[in-house]
Amino acid sequence: MELTPAAAVLLRQLRATHGPLMFHQSGGCCDGSAPMCYPAGEFRTGASDVLLAELAVDGMAEPVPFWMSSSQYERWSHTRLIVDVVPGRGSGFSLEAPEGVRFLIRSRLVQEPTP
Incomplete structure (x- = not known):
């Protein structure tokens, strides 16, 4: 899992305003399938969530945990x-919404090594 440079810049800005951060991506439709950024601990994760990564961001003291619902993870598990x-508005619940931008997931297929 990785961050684009633009995502890292936005996370540093959000960290300066809101403190430590976390991501969660649910298995819902529409905005529910987009990554949501919250203050760390603001979204309660449970047994049906998978911690995919602790994203290191230059200039931030702590990594940003990225959680995903296990049902959503099943769909994405073969991708990077x-x-x-x-630009654009996503969910009003995610911290970046007032900035006029939204986080999204891009992916690349992970290919099995050739024997």
Whole structure:
């Protein structure tokens, strides 16, 4: 899992305003399938969530944990996930919404090594 440079810049800005951060991506439809950024601990994770990564961001003291619902993870498990940011409004629950941008996931297929 990785971050684009634009996503890293936005995370540093959000960290300066809101403190430590976390991501969660649910298995819902529409905005529910987009990564949501929250203050760390603000979204309660449970047994049906998978911690995919602790994203290191230059200039931030702590990594940003990225959680995903296990049902959503089943769909994405064969890909390399890339957190990006694009113009436009996403969910009003995610911290970047007032900035006029939204996080999204890009992916690349992970190919099995050839024997």
